Amino acid sequence: MQPDLLRVEKLSAGYGEAVVLHDVNFSLGEGETLALLGRNGTGKTTLINTLAGATRQHAGTIALGDAALHKLPSHERAAAGIGWVPQERNIFKSLTVHENLTAVARPGKWTPARVYEMFPRLAERKGNLGTQLSGGEQQMLAVGRALVVNPKLLLLDEPLEGLAPIIVAELLKAIHRITREEGLSAIIVEQHPQAILRISHRAIVLDRGTVVHSSGADELLHAPELLDRLLGVAR
Template sequence: MSLLSLDGVTASYGPVQALFGVDLALEEGEVLALMGRNGMGKSSTIKVICRLLKHSGGQVRFDGTDLAALPPHKAARAGLGLVPEGRRCFANLTVYENLIAAARPGAWDCARVYGFFERLGERQGQTAATLSGGEQQMLAIGRALMTNPRLLILDEATEGLAPVVRQEIWAAISRLKAETGLAILVVDKSLKELRQVADRAVILERGKTVWAGGFDALTHDITDTYLGV
């Protein structure tokens, strides 16, 4: 049984349908890339998984549990840790306060996060508003880890960051994969970096899954057709 599975998922924003049939499966300890051009349903899929958008058809299951009836906070408690697009740190709270805001008991605590992201430890008394974009992204990841999730969801975690900072974030994702065995669902446009860290990919086109498989089977024809790269 997959840790996370979506089968034929459809969803709408009022009268506007966004998802027309999303299928994906993610196993324990796996890194899965969710890919597609802008506006093809990636963020809507993430919202459905995290219960921020109700699906109108299909099924969403996490560790065998149907997520349809769960509100967002109960989905989070079930083991979903979201690093949202745009970071969304609490600007007026300190690094430490951001980390403990949604913390749950488990292996990840402040000391472990500070060990993983040393700069957060150095700046634990600073407010999030005073951090650089890269440091805020580290904080957003650390905050999600503090919920001690079974699945970490990264929605455009490197978008808008300087190249050197993007490499730091990719290095952190690689470390999480190697050192923790945490299941990770990552949305990003950086095909080169995704190839290095992800085990498999799912591609969306117009709100529907059009391709799924390992990166060794991801040919130039497929990327040209669905990703434009």
Template sequence: MSELLNLQQVSAGYGDAIVISKVDLRLQTGESLAVLGRNGTGKTTLLNTIIGVTRHRGGTIALTGKDLTGARPDKRALAGIGWVPQERNIFKSLTVEENLTAVARPGPWTPARAYEMFPRLKERRSNMGNQLSGGEQQMLAIARALVLNPKLMLLDEPTEGLAPIIIEELLAALKRIIRDEGMSAIVVEQHAQKILGVTDSAIILDRGTIVHAGSSRSLIENPAPLEQHLGVTAKKKPRQAASR
């Protein structure tokens, strides 16, 4: 696999505040990464820095070897970065169909293929964005990012505020997109144990720095870092009854 994303000693924030500090991060083509951490540790700021909407305070950012450190957000999008923000930012005054066709670029992901991934959207293709449920709006936000045919997708809290059944549906779709379709992705997610089953690797942020990095499988098998940095308690295995 070739290197897709490379962050070297990146520091960034908002105004005079530095939120992430000297972050080193590499992602290979076809690889997926979970970004974990408590609230306020810099997870969203990391994505915003890759997109280019924070104040750069040091380091370099490259995509497929191209330096994007000083590039505007629109140039980064054209270079192949797709973004699904917490706010979803769909066009609420347009139909589902119009939301997709308005931004679609040539490539394997077409509106028709997005409908195959999210059948609910096909059923509601004539509905306006503001007529969709929260879960459907999130599906539309992901589908809209897909039809841009990005090299890398960034997803910020894609399951936030959604009902458990919708969370399971979205995670299943993300698993197909990432695992089966090979989409490179970075996912910020609060449901650590669930997203680790989707991604290849994971990092944990604390106070704007990476305090743990490794494979998702290793965190599933040894959740001590999750307990230490996120307060996530691993599920205990049921005790076997003593033999008589």
């Protein structure tokens, strides 16, 4: 068993007075990937946003290694080791691809050069502005920006959403490399569970803001009826 990198205990959070997450508990080992599943509106994005510091936390603790994340503002969570790719991507659209990467880079093994090697499309568009990129290229840049922060934990919120199949395949290959080969811990929210369960170690399912299932990813992958039931899918 790997030591826990992330420990979330009795977490309640939401927006303003509205509480979306209730008493959420889970942990993630060093080098593990967690698939975060659930139907639309069950709190998946709120959980990712809470880890990144973008919601109002009402109760509970979040520990990343020795850092008490719940006590830190969002800008300090990156320094503590959080790399975040939100649904909106949040790239600097008025900067070039290269400026986007160098503006946030911190010392470590993930450099802009390594990002270009993993995403050759970005290397070809190094001098292009963020506004001149396709949706898929913007997503690659968002992942690259999160990597050059050299995080301990990568948060990916629906990284494959709305992208062409060829781009989805390219991103899945990159995510597999980042997590399985390079050993970077990650939490991935995805509407299409099969793709993510194949490259994850563990899975949790949220429903109405609470964890209703926790298991090995393989276990869910090979139990389609259970997965459909948990995600409210009618066969």
